[in-house]
Amino acid sequence: MPACRPSSGGIHRQLPGERGRHRAPLSANHNRGVGRVIAVANQKGGVAKTTTAITVAAGLVDSGLKVLVIDLDAQACATFSLGIDPEDLPAETTDFLLGDADSERRDRELRSAMRMTDDAVTLLPATLALAAADVALADRPGRERILDQALQGLRTEFDFIIIDCSPSLGLTTINALVAADEVIVPFKCETLSHRGLGQLMETIDQVKRWSNPGLRIAGIVPTLFDGRTAHAKAVLADIGPRYGVRVFEPIPRSIRFAEAPAAGRTILATAPNSAGARAYRRLAQELAAG
Ligand code: ADP
Numbered sequence: 001m002p003a004c005r006p007s008s009g010g011i012h013r014q015l016p017g018e019r020g021r022h023r024a025p026l027s028a029n030h031n032r033g034v035g036r037v038i039a040v041a042n043q044k045g046g047v048a049k050t051t052t053a054i055t056v057a058a059g060l061v062d063s064g065l066k067v068l069v070i071d072l073d074a075q076a077c078a079t080f081s082l083g084i085d086p087e088d089l090p091a092e093t094t095d096f097l098l099g100d101a102d103s104e105r106r107d108r109e110l111r112s113a114m115r116m117t118d119d120a121v122t123l124l125p126a127t128l129a130l131a132a133a134d135v136a137l138a139d140r141p142g143r144e145r146i147l148d149q150a151l152q153g154l155r156t157e158f159d160f161i162i163i164d165c166s167p168s169l170g171l172t173t174i175n176a177l178v179a180a181d182e183v184i185v186p187f188k189c190e191t192l193s194h195r196g197l198g199q200l201m202e203t204i205d206q207v208k209r210w211s212n213p214g215l216r217i218a219g220i221v222p223t224l225f226d227g228r229t230a231h232a233k234a235v236l237a238d239i240g241p242r243y244g245v246r247v248f249e250p251i252p253r254s255i256r257f258a259e260a261p262a263a264g265r266t267i268l269a270t271a272p273n274s275a276g277a278r279a280y281r282r283l284a285q286e287l288a289a290g
């Protein structure tokens with residue numbers, strides 16, 4: 001059973017009073033993202049990749065944008081957290097990545113796999129079949145570009161496509177980096193996660209050199225941030241200059257994040273006025289502004 005499955009209470013599709021939640025219309029000068037593909041990547045687990053992917057997606061939807069989240073982790077945490085149970089899904093949901101259909105059939109499979117979630121984010125869910133993807137893709141010609149090609153027909157239909165990567169630098173994550181225009185890196189400000197960051201930056205560099213020269217690091221998102229510790233502050237001050245990338249405003253550590261997945265909603269719905277929700281809304285605005 002996937003590690004992130006809510007342990008009790010099941011998945012509630014709707015919070016009381018959430019029906020008809022207000023969505024701000026796009027203003028005339030809104031900088032609309034035209035099919036921007038963003039990979040949320042870090043090979044370390046537990047750094048809030050999934051939380052960042054789904055909450056930023058919900059924040060973009062709140063700004064009137066059309067957003068697809070792709071759950072590329074066999075643990076299906078994004079799928080669960082957006083209120084969809086992978087056991088209710090047909091097994092072929094991930095065929096678009098693993099099957100050998102021609103592009104027309106693959107496009108049909110992709111579309112029939114999509115689900116609308118209560119946060120109004122469109123989801124391409126994960127199934128356990130993804131666990132074997134790195135091995136299954138290994139001897140395919142063009143194995144790094146399968147996701148990129150599968151997404152070609154969708155880019156014009158969404159303002160943003162956000163890919164929630166698995167905690168590895170294997171072929172599925174490489175597929176995400178090859179398909180992406182930008183990558184955001186959730187990062188816990190502690191020494192140990194710092195070490196893996198160099199390896200991730202090196203991988204992104206290699207993908208840029210060999211497969212996707214346009215790939216851009218949008219920035220690092222400091223997550224689970226505890227501003228009371230001098231150590232967290234020191235690490236935060238160090239990462240920007242060290243890696244030469246933008247560092248977004250930290251997302252505070254808060255128990256409210258643990259509550260949201262059990263409701264099948266993001267924190268924007270379960271605790272809309274919390275500091276965490278406000279920080280993710282600002283991050284979504286920063287990303288939408290380019
Ligand atoms: P990853 O996808 O990198 O493995 P997750 O998004 O699943 O990480 O987050 C790991 C755990 O941390 C989850 O239980 C999540 O609810 C929790 N979490 C995420 N962000 C925060 C935060 N800002 N404060 C407290 N807990 C958080």
Ligand code: MG
Pocket residue numbers: 049050051073077078164165166
């Ligand atoms: Mg995850």
